[in-house]
Amino acid sequence: MKQLTLYLSIILFQFQAIVGQVQEVNPPDYIKTITFKGDTSESQLPILTLGEYLVLEFDALNGDEEDFYYKIEHYNYDWTPSVLARAEFMEGFDNQRIRNYENSFNTYQIYSHYKLTIPNQRTRALKVSGNYMLNIYNDYDELVFSRKFMVQENMAQVGVSIKRSRDVTYLDEKQSVDIIVNSNNIRFNNPSQTVKTLIVQNNNLTTAISGLKPQYTLGNELIYKYTKETSFWGGNEYLFFENKDIRAANNNIQFIELHDLYNNYLFTNVSRKNKPYTYNPDINGNFVITALDVEKTAIEADYAWVHFSLVANNTLKDKQVYVYGNFNNYATNQSNIMHYNADSNTYQASILLKQGFYNYKYVTVDANGVLGEGDVSGNYYQTENNYKVLVYYRDLGARYDRLIGIGETTSVNISN
Incomplete structure (x- = not known):
């Protein structure tokens, strides 16, 4: 028996070495505004106490009223797969369809808003603490996106x-x-x-x-x-804008145009590196969905193209520049990359965002894939x-x- 246990442990170690640390999968372009938090926290990184609720919400902009399914996995501290079977970390079962969804109302952008709460009637409880991954799949059992969360015991x-x-x-x-x-x-x-x-x-x-x-x-x-x-x-305090009134220029929005959707043009930003530190209250990269004169923000808040611009300088020419924040899970990909405009000598990006209050900043990635959070914003103690x-x-x-x-x-x- 001891030899069998040792053999299985070796196999598990080799499997984990091959698999490595699991990474979150960011969504395709038609999935927007993923909010992920506990029932007692506004944080976009849910850290729950055993017994608390987990709430995931997101919008699908394809207008298909598509079905989505969720699965839950348990992981070790280092995000390698746990040896626990589902029955050991979960009461009930997963791989269920997300049944709670509504279509947008009175918006230029059509979307379906999905909401998942755990525990629920089918996934009745998470039984142990540790690291978890919530995976969202489509009808073809293809992984659409995933998000990490943690459950704690409050023992220390x-x-x-x-x-x-x-x-x-x-x-x-x-x-x-x-x-x-x-x-x-x-x-x-x-x-x-x-x-x-x-x-x-x-x-x-x-x-x-x-x-x-x-x-x-x-x-x-x-x-x-x-x-x-x-x-x-x-780092530095985050920049921000607010477009809860989508028809009028608001905080840090220079002007607005209406085409198929509203277009919000932000004031052009400049590099804050090597400049004196200035206190500016922020929400540490977070975002809040909000809209004026609506009863149900989740389905009545509209989408707008938000246009970002940053004055270019020579220190950025060999690096990729991105708009960065919790609104896209701090990803650096094609959805938030900035492109250089030689006519205006600025980096520019247009991102489709739901009405709300957003924190953001500009970061760089060099040829070796190294993230430079302070290359544009600077670093201040x-x-x-x-x-x-x-x-x-x-x-x-x-x-x-x-x-x-x-x-x-x-x-x-x-x-x-």
């Missing part, structure tokens, strides 16, 4: 504080995260092997830091006070950012990584 206390970088080279550009983990419910055995942490800035998993081990252990208290390893670029620290624990002999606690803070009170 996670203290988080934000400091200026301890590396004097980046003293004015980076922010460092200090962590203290304690638990009255779990006795940490061999914490350097059994405890894992994930640090997320502004709900952006693409720039998250993971794989850190506690530096010090005081009884059952784990302390992380790294010099470089927990440092993030400070004073920037107000949101930080979440997730703590996972897999006891000796356990079969999956439990998410035992979460800590959250902002850098508004950053200290030396």
Whole structure:
């Protein structure tokens, strides 16, 4: 029996090595405005406590009233496949059609609005904590898009504080995260092997830091006070616009035209790199769907082509420039790439967005695929950012990584 268990473990390890970390799949062009959150949070990165609800909403702009289906998968801390069977992490069953949808009303852009809530009558509960992926499929069992979420047990206390970088080279550009983990419910055995942490800035998993081990252990208290390893670029406050009144110029909208759909032209932005930091309240890259004079925003808010423009400079000429934010899950692809216009010496992009309040900024990607969040916006230690620290624990002999606690803070009170 022991030999069989060892053999299966080797096979599993090899399979995970081949599969690697699972990545979110971004949707095709006709799927828009994916909002994904818990019932008690406005965050676009749902981190639920066991028993809480998960809510996914999105629009399909093809006008076909297409059927969509959902499946749920459980993953380890590092987003490799979990060994748990569905019956072990879920009560009920998935692979069900999303039944709650409505068609748009009184809008230029026709769309169907879908809403999925978990738990529901068929997927009655998620039974264990950890990492999950929600996959959305069409009638042909083709994956349309996927989103990550986490479920925690609230078994540990996670203290988080934000400091200026301890590396004097980046003293004015980076922010460092200090962590203290304690638990009255779990006795940490061999914490350097059994405890894992994930640090997320502004709900952006693409720039998250993971794989850190506690530096010090005081009884059952784990302390992380790294010099470089927990440092993030400070970035800058997000830019924003609001088009809740789609027929009139509003915050940061220069003028409006109506063709087949409304076109909102934003004021041209300039690079903020190497300029003095200026505080500008934002919602850390998030977005909120809102519209004036409607009763039901989900189906009565219209879509508009939003035109972004950025004054070009020589530092960007060998890089791709993108419009960046939670509205497209911080992706850098053809849907939000900017194109250079030689006549106006600007980078330009047109993105179809639902009415609302949006945060965005401009980022670059170089020839090696390296993301430059500060190439246009600059990096400043004073920037107000949101930080979440997730703590996972897999006891000796356990079969999956439990998410035992979460800590959250902002850098508004950053200290030396």
